[in-house]
Amino acid sequence: MIYKETGQYKSSxxxxxxxxxxxxxxxxxxxxxxxxxxxxxxxxxSYWEKAILVPFLIFSLAAIGLNILTGYCGQVSLGTGGxxxxxxxxxxxxMTYFPDMNIMIIILxxxxxxxxxxxxxxxxxxxxxxxxxxxxTLASQFFLVWLFNKVPWFYNYSDTxxxxxxxxxxxxxxxxGAEAPSYATYLFCLVLVVTLSFAAKNxxxxxxxxxxxxxxxxxxxxxxxxxxxxxxxxxxFAISSFYIGVAGALYFAVFLGAIEVTESFDIMTISFPVLFxxxxxxxxxxxxxxxxxxxxxxxxxxxxxxxVDMVGLSAVTAKHFEITIWGLLMIVFxxxxxxxxxxxxxxxKEKLRRWPFPY
Amino acid sequence: xxxxxLNFIETVLNGLMSGVMYSLVALGFVLIFKASGVxxxxxxxxxxxxxxxxxxxxxxxxxxxxxxxxxxxxNYHNWYASMPNFLAIFLTMVTMIALxxxxxxxxxxxxxxxxxxxxFMATIGLxxxxxxxxxxxxxxxxxVLDVGIPSGGSIWLEEATIGLxAEGSDxxxxxxxxxxxxxxxxxxxxxxxxxxxxxxxxTGRALRAVADDHQAALSVGIxxxxxxxxxxxxxxxxxxxxxxxxxxxxxxxxxxxxxxxxALPVLILGGFTSIPGAIIGGLLIGVGEKLAEIYIxxxxxxxxxxxWFAYVMALVFLLFRPQGxxxxxxxxxx
Numbered sequence: 001m002i003y004k005e006t007g008q009y010k011s012s013x014x015x016x017x018x019x020x021x022x023x024x025x026x027x028x029x030x031x032x033x034x035x036x037x038x039x040x041x042x043x044x045x046s047y048w049e050k051a052i053l054v055p056f057l058i059f060s061l062a063a064i065g066l067n068i069l070t071g072y073c074g075q076v077s078l079g080t081g082g083x084x085x086x087x088x089x090x091x092x093x094x095m096t097y098f099p100d101m102n103i104m105i106i107i108l109x110x111x112x113x114x115x116x117x118x119x120x121x122x123x124x125x126x127x128x129x130x131x132x133x134x135x136x137t138l139a140s141q142f143f144l145v146w147l148f149n150k151v152p153w154f155y156n157y158s159d160t161x162x163x164x165x166x167x168x169x170x171x172x173x174x175x176x177g178a179e180a181p182s183y184a185t186y187l188f189c190l191v192l193v194v195t196l197s198f199a200a201k202n203x204x205x206x207x208x209x210x211x212x213x214x215x216x217x218x219x220x221x222x223x224x225x226x227x228x229x230x231x232x233x234x235x236x237f238a239i240s241s242f243y244i245g246v247a248g249a250l251y252f253a254v255f256l257g258a259i260e261v262t263e264s265f266d267i268m269t270i271s272f273p274v275l276f277x278x279x280x281x282x283x284x285x286x287x288x289x290x291x292x293x294x295x296x297x298x299x300x301x302x303x304x305x306x307x308v309d310m311v312g313l314s315a316v317t318a319k320h321f322e323i324t325i326w327g328l329l330m331i332v333f334x335x336x337x338x339x340x341x342x343x344x345x346x347x348x349k350e351k352l353r354r355w356p357f358p359y
Numbered sequence: 360x361x362x363x364x365l366n367f368i369e370t371v372l373n374g375l376m377s378g379v380m381y382s383l384v385a386l387g388f389v390l391i392f393k394a395s396g397v398x399x400x401x402x403x404x405x406x407x408x409x410x411x412x413x414x415x416x417x418x419x420x421x422x423x424x425x426x427x428x429x430x431x432x433x434n435y436h437n438w439y440a441s442m443p444n445f446l447a448i449f450l451t452m453v454t455m456i457a458l459x460x461x462x463x464x465x466x467x468x469x470x471x472x473x474x475x476x477x478x479f480m481a482t483i484g485l486x487x488x489x490x491x492x493x494x495x496x497x498x499x500x501x502x503v504l505d506v507g508i509p510s511g512g513s514i515w516l517e518e519a520t521i522g523l524x525a526e527g528s529d530x531x532x533x534x535x536x537x538x539x540x541x542x543x544x545x546x547x548x549x550x551x552x553x554x555x556x557x558x559x560x561x562t563g564r565a566l567r568a569v570a571d572d573h574q575a576a577l578s579v580g581i582x583x584x585x586x587x588x589x590x591x592x593x594x595x596x597x598x599x600x601x602x603x604x605x606x607x608x609x610x611x612x613x614x615x616x617x618x619x620x621x622a623l624p625v626l627i628l629g630g631f632t633s634i635p636g637a638i639i640g641g642l643l644i645g646v647g648e649k650l651a652e653i654y655i656x657x658x659x660x661x662x663x664x665x666x667w668f669a670y671v672m673a674l675v676f677l678l679f680r681p682q683g684x685x686x687x688x689x690x691x692x693x
Contacts, residue, residue: 076476124674128681131398131475135627136677138620139670146667220691267620272483279480317425320494327488331481335469338477 003353019201036190041183049182050255056297057189058250062270063277063289064200065243070275071284072204073236074216075125079137081270082144083241085261086114087248089154092163095253096156103168103175107192107249114245115238117144122237126230129219141267148261155261164258176253185254192250196243201286203239212236213284280333282342291341299326369534370649376539378645379546383601384622385629385637386550387594392631393570394590395467398479401486403619405455405595408489410602410611411497412454414504416447422496444506448599455595463588490616499613504606509537542604549600550638553593566590570632624673630683640684644669 003024010016020026044053062080069075090110094101121140128136148154155163167177174180175188203209211232214222223229252259263269273296281292303325307318337344351358384402391399415422419439428434466485470478557563568576569586577583605615622641629640651668682688 070476124678128677131479131631132627132677132681132683134479135623136670136674138623139667139674142667142670276480276483279477283476314429316499317429317495320491320499322491324488324491324495327484327486327491330484330487331466334473334477334481334484335466338470338473 002355003349005353017205019198019205033194036194037187041187044182044186046182049186051301052297053186054189054255056293057186057193058247058255059274059277059297060290060293061193061196061250062244062247062274063281063293064197064286065240065247066274067278067281067284067286067289068200068204068212068243069236069240071278071282071288072209072216073212073233073240074219075122075233075236076131076134077137077240078134078267078271078275079121079140079144080244080274081265081267082141083114083118083244084248084251084270085144085148085265086117086241087111087245088252088259088265089148089163089261090114090245091249091253092156092165093154095166095168099166103170103253104188104192106168107246107253110249111242111246114248115242118237118241118244119234122234122241125233125237138267141271145261145265148265160260162258162260163252165253168253176257178257180254189250189254192246196246197286200239200243204286208232208235216284276330278340280330280340282340285340285342287345288340288342291345295341299329370653371646372535373539374646374649375642376535376543376645377649378642379539379543380601380604380641381618381622381625381644382638382641383542383546383549383597383604384618385625385641386553386634387597387601388622388626389629389631389634389637390590390594390597393634394566395569395587396475396478396573397467397482398475398631399485399594400479400482400619401489402594402598402622403616404486404489404493405458405598406602406605406618407611407613407616408458408493408602409451409455409595409599410504410606410615411493411502413447413451413506413599413603414502414606414611415497416450417442417444417506420497425498426495448506448603451599452596455599456592459588459591459595462591463584467587467591468584486616486619490613494613502606502611504603504611506603506607508541508603508607536608538604538608545600545604546638549597550634553634562589621669624669627683628673628676630685633683633685636683636685640673644672647672 003022005022008021008023010021015021020029040053062084065083066077066080069077087107087110090113091106094106094109098106121137124136125133149161155161165176167174167179169175170184170188173184175184204212211222211227212235214225214227215229215232215236219229222232248265251264256264259265277292277296278289279292280295281290282288300322303322304318307321308315384406387402387405388399391397391402414420419437419442421427421435421438424435462485466481470481557567565576565581566586566589568579568581569583569590573583576586601618602611602615605618609615625637625640625644628644629636629638648668651672676684
């Protein structure tokens with residue numbers, strides 16, 4: 001009853017191709033946007049910003065990027081951390097060379113630079129497939145992190161090897177640096193994430209997205225019916241890296257403010273968690289990217305709260321427990337629902353459509 | 360012989376020896392991949408867990424001591440002061456077999472017929488879980504592992520080679536770690552016995568049958584599950600050997616689990632499905648890395664090439680042979 005679609009007629013192709021064809025989806029989405037844009041900025045505090053909302057937004061963006069490559073185009077990548085580092089360090093270098101440039105433009109240019117790097121590291125995908133490719137993408141992870149760690153030009157010859165963001169403003173309000181108010185950083189990320197998500201959703205529904213999926217489903221068959229593998233795979237690498245690069249730029253400039261590359265962009269802290277996000281959320285699903293990011297960002301907070309505050313373990317033991325439970329949950333989740341949270345949502349939708357008369 | 364040539368030989372020799380260490384880890388990967396089609400990312404953590412358990416048994420630590428002490432305010436630490444090495448190693452082996460059984464029962468059984476990437480993710484989860492359990496059980500401090508394998512430079516080799524250089528040159532002889540020689544010997548024994556086992560025993564033949572074709576093996580009455588337990592136990596055993604070797608060299612600590620990342624380029628170089636590939640891939644990577652460090656490393660003032668050089672080397676190989684050196688030929692059909 002709740003998800004009833006009877007009576008909702010489409011009288012034009014345009015309405016038939018709408019992103020949210022159902023009225024219920026439209027209402028739900030508008031409500032969500034209303035809350036996100038008009039309510040949360042007024043009630044947000046520093047804890048919610050730093051611990052949950054901003055990391056959630058940034059990781060959703062990274063998850064969308066990886067989902068384009070892995071979920072839609074079928075190329076498994078373990079190099080997310082390296083590409084995020086490219087975004088972060090591009091932002092830093094552009095900031096130092098062009099102090100007057102708008103931060104939004106800087107971040108988008110960083111995304112473009114990452115896209116170019118992504119194309120270079122995507123080249124082996126034309127020849128290598130499956131797990132061989134996954135391991136090959138690890139090469140980009142290690143090489144890029146090594147590069148940013150060892151070539152002093154990238155961190156402006158600072159003694160610690162750290163890079164630190166300086167203050168930049170949008171409409172007179174600082175959005176980066178220590179002085180930035182919570183609502184400003186949140187809104188800045190939100191605007192980027194919402195715009196880019198819409199762009200991604202539409203890309204996926206376009207010719208390009210369809211050719212990605214054709215390559216994913218069976219690359220040789222796709223090639224035979226005239227999908228060019230070179231262009232398709234490289235475009236997936238480029239666009240995916242663009243998203244991941246923007247996420248990396250935000251991660252550095254807006255979220256952390258100061259980073260050290262080997263720590264912040266490690267394979268264990270970025271690449272695997274982001275891969276886990278898209279798997280737990282649902283491969284090849286936009287909604288899944290967000291759900292997965294939300295799950296991965298909030299779970300450690302919940303676990304820590306449970307372990308340290310409720311049971312009263314020491315921080316070290318709690319950390320070990322967290323790792324254990326984290327790993328076990330990953331396994332349990334994959335066993336129970338290998339198609340991810342997005343699949344659970346579509347099952348729920350199906351149930352809601354028939355409710356309360358299931359037969 | 361000139362000093363340059365001797366240095367070159369020494370580098371190659373050391374590279375071969377460290378390559379053996381990589382092969383030991385890669386071997387565990389290949390076995391599991393062949394038999395169950397699982398790309399087991401947890402192999403490195405297996406090695407860490409085995410080494411932790413071995414040290415734990417040796418020194419008689421109470422498992423979960425930290426946790427128990429924190430929860431109940433007690434003060435347990437050790438049961439006994441020490442245990443003979445062979446007994447500790449035997450008990451560790453039993454533990455690894457039990458672990459293989461648990462993994463088959465709780466994880467693999469439920470994931471039959473899933474996509475390879477789902478299985479891969481599950482082993483990442485396994486890696487996290489096992490690392491956490493290992494830390495909880497035995498504590499996360501750096502431990503010294505000593506099972507009586509000698510280490511340090513080989514004086515015999517140093518003295519034997521010192522005379523090879525030309526008269527009056529400033530040559531001190533070759534430096535080769537005895538531990539690495541031992542590792543090589545053990546690896547050779549391991550590989551030979553593995554080959555004999557899979558060639559001449561009934562179980563070994565069943566193992567190869569499963570690796571060849573799951574369904575055909577099932578249809579002639581081979582129990583897939585017991586074979587899987589066996590394979591995971593064997594790679595647990597190999598992980599233990601790797602853990603002992605690496606642990607003796609650099610202490611038992613978290614970074615031990617990262618040797619999995621060292622073994623990955625070996626795997627793609629040698630091919631996921633080939634045991635000789637794992638060995639030769641390991642040797643190639645070991646030699647390549649050492650040579651690169653000495654002969655190319657000088658051009659980069661930054662150093663630390665070993666983080667990625669192996670990967671790039673493997674990548675270059677892959678561009679010419681996408682299935683690795685010895686991997687099964689990839690046949691593509693529509």
